Structures are given as structure tokens and as C-alpha cells.
Amino acid sequence: MPTEKGSGSKAAKGGSIPKSESSSSTATTIEPSTPTSVDPTTSETQPLLAGSSSNPQGSSGKDDSLSRQIFLSIILIIPCIAPGMSFGFSAVALDQLPLTISQASWFASLVFIAAPIGCLLSGPIMDKLGRKPALILTGVVGLIGWLIITYSLTITNLFIGRFLTGFSQGLAASPSTIYIAESIVVQNTKLRGSLASWSVVAQTFGILQVYFMGSLLRYRKVAAIAAIISGLGVLLITFIIPESPAWLNSKGRRGDADWAARRLRLGPPSTQTEPTSRGDAEAGTSGQETMSTSNIFKEFMKPEAYKPLLIISLFFLFQQFSAVNVIISYMVDFIRSSGFHILNPYFITVIAGLIIFASTISISFILPTTGVKPLSVASGVGIAISMFVIGTYLLFEKAPVINFEWGFFNLIPLAALILNIVASSVGFLPIPYVMLGEVFPMQIKGVAAGLATCLAYIFSFLAVKTYPYLHIMLGNGIFFFYGLVAALGAAHVLVYLPETKGKSLDEIIRGFSS
Template sequence: MSLGFSAIALPELLRADSPDHLDIDEASWFASVASIATPLGCLLCGPLLDRFGRRVALLALNVPFTLGWLTLAFTPSPVSTPVLYLGRILTGLGTGMASIPACVYIAEVSDQSLRGMLVTWPSIGISAGILVVYILGAFLKDNWRLVAGLSAAFPILTAVSTLVLLPESPLWLLSKGRDRDTELRAVPGPQEALQAGRQLGKLRALTLPQAWKPLFVLNGYFFFQQFSGIYVVVYYAVDIILQAGVSMDEYVVTVLLGVVQLVAGIGVSFALTRCGRRPMSLLSGVGMTVCMMGLAVYLQLVPNGSQAALSNRELSSIPLGLLLAYVVAGAIGFHTLPWAMLGEMYPPLVKGLAGGLTTCLAYLFSFAALKIYPYLLMLLGGDAVNPKTSTSEGVFYFYGVTSLLATAFVLLFLTETHRKSLQQIEQEFLERPLTRSVALWCGDYGTSAELCRN
């Protein structure tokens, strides 16, 4: 929910006659400051996961969320920017702490045949939270404080549900030598590896091939996720819609984008029981490239605010269709799969530490992408203050080119994890080279090979 909050609050905060008015620099900090605290949350969560368990980590993350939402809800008017930023920082801290535990927990307790579907559900939960905020914003519009107050109820309910319903991960209990505390006696994988993991230092373990290779791959995946514009569209949804020349009410369109993203995410979770991560990621990258390039070309031919754009409603449906297609393309791979693969690609020994480092870097990338967006927009010919009349094709070209580079990265480096046990994935990183060729991909990667040949 924190990810979507800036999208519905910024229009009111940027309005010139608003008592809570922020300038462009303050608004960019409001959107991006949560991502400063998020890496700290990621780093805090790693030790929590490894030392105190998955259940404790899932409980602890609700504390900063609740405090952050209440801080935003009770921000004084006229707005106090330090209080506003504090609320965003606290929710950002909670976002960081929430980035790893669910993916790790699901990967450890789920059956191999269902893991592909289940590990995407944390991302679906994120999409659902964004949609809830968009819906609240559409109904309440200028009352972002009330939206924040209502949002505070969700982490409280989550904490109670976790406390009452969720048992600890059996694999974590075994890794701590607490065999008698778990009901799951036959956990896949050699117990010798778990015992060895207790004796090897965590930082030293990061130099092992089965640790540093997935660290490189996932960090690269997250870099391209952020700079291909996926989270910029989420955080600046209303402004992006106006810059794209969509004629419908921008708040209604944000809800539509949220619904499409959620439905696409659910569809992807079921598709992943049959399809590999690599082909889904490649399809996602190609789709994002086509949509961003198409939107840029459209805006170059039909400038935003021009007579043609204002008078022809059929023309205005083109940018809406491209934005919706972009959201679907992102949900197929780049928005969903990096988070899902966090629980799959790291060995148990370094899962907390490596997962924390990766999500820390992911949100540092997110902060950079969100912070520079208004300046990138102005540098490439747009106007962050008056998006309805700005020329924004330059920034969409930028995201299109980045999406193309992201596709190339996936083709070269992403390892297939579909229908493989966690131990098989670890063994593959240990034995295989880092780069992947198309021939190798088509040659022996299970479902990916079948999709490639078909």
C-alpha cells in the first residue's frame, strides 16, 4: 500500500492553492524518501530471518507500517514536511522488512510442483495493496490523511493473523538444530549441508559460486526492473497518465491500472506452474519495450495537449491501451518474478543475508529511479508541474531502451528454476558458468526448452 500512496497524494500536494502545497523538489522527496529507509529495512530483516525465524520477521514488519501510517494520518495542516517524510520513512522501513520473509517462507514450506505459483503471491499481495490505495484515492481524492488512517488497519490485522495462524518454517527449525520442534520430518535436501552451513561464516559463504552467482543475477534483474519504469508508473501513476495523453479521469485510470496489474499477477501465478521463469521474463521485457516505444512514438506524432489529441477520443484510447499493455507485460515478468525468485535462488545458508543485500540494492535502485524521474522528465523535454500539456516522449523512449537492455540481460544471465528443487538450483549455480546462451537454454532447461522449441 505504501508503494501506491504517493500516486494518490501527490496531485493534492502539488496543487498550487493547496494548504499542503509542496514544490517539485519536496514532492520528489515525498515520492522517493520511503525508498531510502527501505534498504535499511531489508538489512534489518536478514538477521531477523536467520536468527529469530521467519515467523518473528513476519510479525516485526507490521510495527513500522502501523507507526508510519498513523504518522501520515495525523500530519498537521498546513503540512509539516519533516512529519510527512517521517511517515514515509517508517512505511518505507516496513516495506523493506516485508520484502523477503514471505518469499522465503513460501519457498521453504511449499511443494516443488506448486512453488512456482505460490512464490508469486507476495507480489500479488503488493498489487492488491496498491489497488486498495488507488480505490481509496479515487473515492477520497484530496483527503490523503484519511487514506493513511484507513491503511493503518491493515498491518494490525496482518500481525494478528500471523500470530494466530502461522507456524514456523520447518527448514529454519532444522537449520537451527531444532528437529523436535518441527512436524515436517522429511525436508528435501541433505542434512549434512544444513550442518555445514552452521559452521561456515555468512560473509565468507557469499564468495561461494552458489551464492555470488545468484547475487549477481538477481541484483541485475532488480536494477533493470527499477530503471525500466515499472515502479515509476506505480508511484507517479496520476502524472504518468496525464503525460501519456489519456483523456479519461486520471483517478479512474489508476484504479483500472491497479485492477489490470492484480488480475495479470494472479494469471501469472498460475502460468508459472507450467511455464519457465526465463521465457516469461523475456516475453515481459519484449512487451515492455514495445509498449514504451509505442507510447513515445505516439506522443511524438500526437503531442500531449494538441488539438488532435483533445478532439479525437479514438486517438486518446491508444495511450491508455499502451499503458495497460505495459502493466500486463511488467506483471508477466519484471514486476513479479524478481521477488518470487528471491526465495528460490539463494541457498539456505545465506538466504537471509543475501536476500537482505539484494532487496537493499533493489530499493536503492528504486530511490534513484524515483528521485531522478521529475528531473529526467524535464531534461528530456517534459514538464513535471503541468503534465497535461507537457511533451513526454523522451522519458518513454528512455524506459523503452532500458527495457530492451533488460531483455538482453535476461537472455544472457537468468537461470531457469522451473520444476527444480532448491537443491538442484543450488547445484546448478555451483557447476554451470554464469552466462547462458540461447543454444544452452533451448538444449536442457525443461519447460523453457519445450517453449523454445514450440
């Protein structure tokens, strides 16, 4: 890693240093209480950062660094909770609203048509303005949307609120994952797989919250709680999280990157470079700052850009048309359609929310050991089996050969639903989003991640919007359709999805260019 500049040096290539770090023409330390060392190549003093050579082997230093990484990651994923609530909000609100089939399908799917707009804007915002403004904007837009739903008096206002919460969902899809992957755990490939999945964990926690509160409260009160969570996320990001040191470095703002790294207290800012344009790999003049639309298009013509974009986009296509978000958005109705009638569907919905949340938490511990490929394949196979079981159960439910009144047979759709939820939650649901921060080159990471997520939400909109009509057209055959798509998704993952376990970001991207 290149030697970090001391506090006395000026920010490279236009980078600015906050007033608290300003120095005179002679080298000085940043803070009187901070121990310093001398860089032999520059004869300038520099602070001994947390996790640096001052205590390279100390176990307490490692523990402090780990706890700090976890703390910062929790702060970074809070803006993803309320957008996650928008996923499951329709499942608990539809029974309380006097809507036609067409209006109900729009109410459920509107968040997914608004989300791509947020995704498309999220990339340029992250690349041009930074990761932090993208996170703050996520909370602000969500806060406005949830307040409109809370105080809505007309269906039009409800749709406007749903659109804004969907817009917030699109904005939330990438910034947290990218910030964590490039600045919090960039030097710890094992921890990267765990913490990078926490943004999805936060969204599933939002789903659990909306299912639980929706079983107890009216939809307006649920929306008010989501608004409070959105506002909390804005405050925490504003006052605790600095701009991403990796992003600042990519802009040539080394002084600001040093300051941000000291604010994070995780050690020196990463100077790890990912493959850039062949003509220019210098950090200070990296293409991210001056890259035009034509240059971005040229970058996407390279295999290290278009290959991961194509693979991840197809993964999202199979993910959505295997009913991952359809079940979340229509959970109550889906439970009724599966043939399970013993228990209250709202009770089963809360249990399903707990399973989704617990499964996505477990993946943060499992993923570093198994890698993304085995989990994704197992997930697709599990979803396919569960759909085929439900379809077969409904096909023979009224057959005179078997008495389906027996309690044992009544548990078959419940068991299949649980299998479906667990399988999707440990693979198809989180893993494509986790990989967004790992597979794209730095200079187009924001745009590429935003584009991939945009496509994901377009697929989500189509899947959720068409579910009521497909159910009418295909009847119970819709379960066989979803199962077939899941099986095709598992085959796609097995053949094309790259394994990222134990690899640096540079190694992953080089694999696409080979």
C-alpha cells in the first residue's frame, strides 16, 4: 500500500482539508494527543492510525477494529429499513383499502416501477456527489413518502406516497453495500461478504416490522413509524458517517480521504485500485471525476464491465420471476392461494417475516464460509421444489383418492411455504445485491450497480403487477411457472455466476477480463 501522506502535506490535486486539519508551512500533527511517526520518504509527520503499525499484532486492537466495523455498518444500513417496509406494506394494507383488482395491483407494484428511477439517479449521485449524499437522500425521500401515506385522504395521495417510498427503495439499493465493501471492510475479504449483506438484512427487518405492526395497527400508524425510522437514518448518517475514503481517493482528494479515514478510525484510507481504463490508472486523475457519457459507454464495452452486468441482470430476472418479491408483496393472499387454511394468514405472515429476517441474518455468517455460488444454487433448487410441491398439492387437493381433510396433508403447503421463504432468503433474495459492491470496476461502480438494480426493480414491477392476472389465467399452474423459472435461475448461477469468496476486489474484476 502506498505510504500515507502526513497532515502537513496538502490535499492532492484539488483535494481540500477541513479547517480542523489545516496546517502551516511546517509539518505539524493533527491533534496534540495523537502519537506521530515520520515517513522516511517524505520526512513529514503522520499519525499512527488505528490498526496501523503501532499495534500490528495486538488482539485488543483487532477487537476494537472489528467492533468499530460492525458499529459503522449498522449505522450505514439503517436507511435501508424503511425502504424494506415498503416491500411488505401492501401485504398488510390491501385488506384495509377499498381497491379494485387493478388498483390493488398498482398499489402493490408501484414501488417497483418507482425504484428504477431511484436506481438510475443513485449511480450518478454516488459517483459525482459521493456515497454519503446518496444515503441522506434515501432517507429524505422516504420520509416524505411515508408522511404522505400517513395523512392521505385520497387514493391518488396513497399512490403518490407509494411512488416516493419506491423511489427511496431504489436510492437505498446500492450506497450502503458499496460504502461497506469499499471503505469499511476493504482489507478483510472474509468480513466483506458478511457485512455487505447487511443492507439486505436491514430490508428484511423492515419487512418483519411491517408484517408485525400491520397485524396489530392500522396502515396509517405503520406508515408513521416508517417515517420516524427514515428520519432517524438521515440524522445518523449526517452526524456520524463521513464521506467514503475510497471515493475521495478516487477523486484525487487524498487530504479529505485521510480525514475521513481518521473519522472512521479504521486505519489508513484504502488506496487499492481496481482495473481502470487502460490509458489511465493514476488515482488522482481517475476517470470517475472527468468521465463523460461516451467514456462510460467505452468502459461498458470492456469484458470486466459488461460480463458482470449481464450475469447479475439475468440473476435478477430469474430472482423476480421465481416470485421472491411477489410473495413478499402479496403474502396474505399468497398464503390463502397456497391451500393452507388452518391458521390466520396474518399470523403466518408474521412467522414468515421472522423466517426471512432470521435467514438473511444467518447468511451474513454462512456466506464467508460457503461463498455465493453454492448458496445461490441451493436457493434456486429449494424455491423450485417448494413451488412444485404447492402446485401438485393444489392439483390433487380435490382428488377423491386422497382425503385432504387429514391434518397431515393440511401441513404440506405450510411446509412448502417455509421451504420457499428460507430458500429465497439465504440465496436468491440477498446475494445479487451483495455482489453489486464486488464485481464492478471502481470508475463505473455506481453507474453499473445502479443500472443492474434498476433492471432488478423493473423485473420486480412486472412480476408483482402481473401476479393477479397470471393467477386468473393459469390458476394453480402459476406455481409450476414460478418453480420452472427458479430451476432455470439455479442453472444460470451454476454455469455463469463467479465465486467471490476469499478474493480481493481486484482479483474478482481481473477474472472477468480474462
